[in-house]
Amino acid sequence: xxxxxxxxxxxxxxxxxxxxxxxxxxxxxxxxxxxxxxxxxxxxxxxxxxxxxxxxxxxxxxxxxxxxxxxxxxxxxxxxxxxxxxxxxxxxxxxxxxxxxxxxxxxxxxxxxxxxxxxxxxxxxxxxxxxxxxxxxxxxxxxxxxxxxxxxxxxxxxxxxxxxxxxxxxxxxxxxxxxxxxxxxxxxxxxxxxxxxxxxxxxxxxxxxxxxxxxxxxxx
Amino acid sequence: xxxxxxxxxxxxxxxxxxxxxxxxxxxxxxxxxxxxxxxxxxxxxxxxxxxxxxxxxxxxxxxxxxxxxxxxxxxxxxxxxxxxxxxxxxxxxxxxxxxxxxxxxxxxxxxxxxxxxxxxxxxxxxxxxxxxxxxxxxxxxxxxxxxxxxxxxxxxxxxxxxxxxxxxxxxxxxxxxxxxxxxxxxxxxxxxxxxxxxxxxxxxxxxxxxxxxxxxxxxxxxxxxxxxxxxxxxxxxxxxxxxxxxxxxxxxxxxxxxxxxxxxxxxxxxxxxxxxxxxxxxxxxxxxxxxxxxxxxxxxxxxxxxxxxxxxxxxxxxxxxxxxxxxxxxxxxxxxxxxxxxxxxxxxxxxxxxxxxxxxxxxxxxxxxxxxxxxxxxxxxxxxxxxxxxxxxxxxxxxxxxxxxx
Ligand SMILES: Nc1nc2c(ncn2[C@@H]2O[C@H](COP(=O)(O)OP(=O)(O)OP(=O)(O)O)[C@@H](O)[C@H]2O)c(=O)[nH]1
Ligand SMILES: Nc1ncnc2c1ncn2[C@@H]1O[C@H](COP(=O)(O)OP(=O)(O)OP(=O)(O)O)[C@@H](O)[C@H]1O
Ligand SMILES: [Mg+2]
Ligand SMILES: [Mg+2]
Numbered sequence: 001x002x003x004x005x006x007x008x009x010x011x012x013x014x015x016x017x018x019x020x021x022x023x024x025x026x027x028x029x030x031x032x033x034x035x036x037x038x039x040x041x042x043x044x045x046x047x048x049x050x051x052x053x054x055x056x057x058x059x060x061x062x063x064x065x066x067x068x069x070x071x072x073x074x075x076x077x078x079x080x081x082x083x084x085x086x087x088x089x090x091x092x093x094x095x096x097x098x099x100x101x102x103x104x105x106x107x108x109x110x111x112x113x114x115x116x117x118x119x120x121x122x123x124x125x126x127x128x129x130x131x132x133x134x135x136x137x138x139x140x141x142x143x144x145x146x147x148x149x150x151x152x153x154x155x156x157x158x159x160x161x162x163x164x165x166x167x168x169x170x171x172x173x174x175x176x177x178x179x180x181x182x183x184x185x186x187x188x189x190x191x192x193x194x195x196x197x198x199x200x201x202x203x204x205x206x207x208x209x210x211x212x213x214x215x216x217x218x219x220x
Numbered sequence: 221x222x223x224x225x226x227x228x229x230x231x232x233x234x235x236x237x238x239x240x241x242x243x244x245x246x247x248x249x250x251x252x253x254x255x256x257x258x259x260x261x262x263x264x265x266x267x268x269x270x271x272x273x274x275x276x277x278x279x280x281x282x283x284x285x286x287x288x289x290x291x292x293x294x295x296x297x298x299x300x301x302x303x304x305x306x307x308x309x310x311x312x313x314x315x316x317x318x319x320x321x322x323x324x325x326x327x328x329x330x331x332x333x334x335x336x337x338x339x340x341x342x343x344x345x346x347x348x349x350x351x352x353x354x355x356x357x358x359x360x361x362x363x364x365x366x367x368x369x370x371x372x373x374x375x376x377x378x379x380x381x382x383x384x385x386x387x388x389x390x391x392x393x394x395x396x397x398x399x400x401x402x403x404x405x406x407x408x409x410x411x412x413x414x415x416x417x418x419x420x421x422x423x424x425x426x427x428x429x430x431x432x433x434x435x436x437x438x439x440x441x442x443x444x445x446x447x448x449x450x451x452x453x454x455x456x457x458x459x460x461x462x463x464x465x466x467x468x469x470x471x472x473x474x475x476x477x478x479x480x481x482x483x484x485x486x487x488x489x490x491x492x493x494x495x496x497x498x499x500x501x502x503x504x505x506x507x508x509x510x511x512x513x514x515x516x517x518x519x520x521x522x523x524x525x526x527x528x529x530x531x532x533x534x535x536x537x538x539x540x541x542x543x544x545x546x547x548x549x550x551x552x553x554x555x556x557x558x559x560x561x562x563x564x565x566x567x568x569x570x571x572x573x574x575x576x577x578x579x580x581x582x583x584x585x586x587x588x589x590x591x592x593x594x595x596x597x598x599x600x601x602x603x604x605x606x607x608x609x610x611x612x613x614x615x616x617x618x619x620x621x622x623x624x625x626x
Contacts, residue, residue: 010287014227040286043314047322056325063286073286075227087329087336091225 001095004195010071011195015183016093019102020109020116021053021081024141027170028102028179029058029078035177037214039064040071054080057092064211067202074212081116089119094127098135098187100179101163102170105140105148135186136163139179144169177213184209226325232260232290234320235313241267248305254297256305258282260290271295280306284313370576374596377589395497396464399457406450406457413443464493482519484554484621485509488545491526495534503537503560510548513623521597528590529558529617535581536562536615549623553603556619564611573607 003012017025026046033044042061049055062074077096079089093099101120103113124131138161140154149157151167158165164182168175188197188205197203203211236244236258245268249255258267259279271277271293279293280303292306416438423434435441492505499505526545533543541561548555565573572578574595579588591605598605603621 008287042286045314045318045321047318047325056322059321061286071287087332088325091325091328091332094225095227 002097002191002194008071009069010073011191012073012075013097013187013191014075014077014095015098015100015187016096017076017078017100017102018089018093018116018120019079019081019100020104020112021083023081023102023104023109023113023116024168024170025078025081025102026052026054026058028100028139028141028168028176029060029076031170031173031176032076032180033060035173036062036180036212038062038074038212039214040073053082054078055085056080056088062212066197068200070201072201072203072208072211086119086123090123090127093120093123093129096127096129096134097191098183099124099137100183101136101138103138103140105142105154105167106145107147107149110149133190135183135190137166137179137183137186138163139166139168139175141168141170141175143167143175144172181209181213184212225328226321228324230284230317230320232258232266235284235289235316236267238316238319239312248292248309249294252294252297252301252305254294256292256294258290258292258309261288266290278302282306282309282313284310284317289313373576373587374589374593377587377593396461399460403454403457403461406454409450410447413447416440416443479516479518481514481516484512484515484517484522484556485547487519487523488526488547488556491523491530492545495527495530498531499534499543502539503534504542506542506544508544508546510546512547512549512554515554515621515623517601517621518597522601525594525597525619526556526558528594529619532590532617533558533560533562533615536560536564538563541614552623554621554623556621557616558619559614559616561614564613564615565607565609566611570607570609574605 002014004010005012017028019025026048029044033041040061040063045059047054047056047058057080058078060076062076064072066072077092079085079092099120101117103109103117121131124134138158140149140151142148154167155165164186166175166179166182168179170176185205188208192198192205195201197208198205245256245258249268255271256268257265257271259265265271276296277293278295278297278299279291281288282290282292292302292309294302417440420434420438420440423437424431488509489507492499492507496505530543530545537543537560543561544557544559546557546559569578569580574591575588576592577588579586581588595605598619598621601621603619606618606620607615608618609615
């Protein structure tokens, strides 16, 4: 749940990159750090093991100031994808305002994807969030590889679900900002309803998205 | 809503933890060539000596997590250097924050894991208790069922024995037919003798016939003699029938649940007679019955015990051998020994022969309940059964009964 701190005039929004091990969550965050250019951008804080597997989480803070001179802060987290870290995943997922599910497009990863997605659904419920209402974007990553499930097939499989689908190659960049933009749009209505982003702070949906993305707002 | 757990906001104090503040201030001052101070947003000095704001004081903002959390300031210093030191402090903040986030998340996870484990443990304890209760219950119920099945089997066995008693009775009927047969033929002969006497009477009435001649004519010397023999034979035949009938009556008390006072020797004789047809030609039955006090018992049931032991002995002698039934009183107890010169019981199975359904007989030949039921009956009478056996030499079953069971 986003937090609204009236005393220091800031709203903090939490977005989480979820998905199976090695699907490219950390890579997504790294790319976003390079590509996004909001007013305020922190360094990525990575808590990883020696072999670059996420141990606790990665955290990228982004932010901008509203015309009302409030600070809108985004905290982008990744969870550790390895199955053993479930308790950590749950802790990181709690109070999330939106989730990107990073799936691995490789043919061999179908089972891992669906198990992880099931785990997401379970954990969302465990931390007391409403899975039906949680803004969620499903990203199929590693499109640059050759042994992948085709886009049509993915759309056929996932088309009936309510979530927007995106396709990305996080390693080189395509699709990463597109995914983030889709999520930013998806989280806006609820935040607007709760905090009056448009009415009280003068931030409409498009302004909201371009502010957090900066120069990357209209890139691919 | 306040941020919770690992996501809570960190104060400047926490961001500066991990290194001695005085050392840090001293080193930063040395790097700049001027004493430095770090102040919080409240104006409070958290590092170095408080400096009066005023002419010549420079300050740079210190950010953490996109926000200004304090200022680094010094008097009359190089601006670029001050900025660089500010950046270094910000890296330091980042690194402290990294430590705090990691340790607090770790704590959260460990606690969650611990709770999950505790919960799991509790439910395990709970389900273990349930399974234990269930298992105990199950054991009791299985026992009960087995008991029920065994009881039913024993009842069935009793019924079956009754049926075989019926077979014995058929044998007995055959036994009875024989004396009845010759008694009937004797009676026919007797009737013809009576005819002869009547003829003699008529001849005597006729004048002129010498009496001697008439006597001889009717062959009455022979008639008299044979009549006597014939009557004697018939009497003994009738007695035999009467005894067999009495035996049967005694034996068929099996299902009469009443107690009565009996002489066990008579019961044993009766059992021997009942089994006589089966024993004849297979074994020699020797009765060595010492005087016994009368015993209050269920004679039908004890008869069944004796018959079981007798039939087992008969099966053991396999056509050639001796079965000896001996009774006496020893140590104020009645002792009934049924000994055979049969094949004996191997030591390995000796401890098992009283077990329900234990049998060495071919399938369909024995239920393996004979000794079980026998022991039940003897124990119910306050006694016990013992067995001694030598393979190839024979077996002795000894039934001990109390002299005056109450
Ligand atoms: N070819 C290709 N490789 C990728 C892509 N995205 C990520 N990878 C590679 O996949 C591996 C894992 O990427 P990470 O971003 O560390 O994966 P993660 O999801 O954070 O993994 P965990 O932290 O263990 O859950 C790395 O070797 C990446 O270089 C992609 O789009 N294409
Ligand atoms: N006198 C005996 N000599 C040798 N073996 C014996 C003797 N009496 C009993 N047994 C052994 O003990 C076993 C158990 O005897 P029990 O009378 O209980 O059952 P059974 O004779 O086999 O069957 P059932 O009496 O039901 O027809 C027999 O199968 C036999 O092996
Ligand atoms: Mg990772
Ligand atoms: Mg028997």
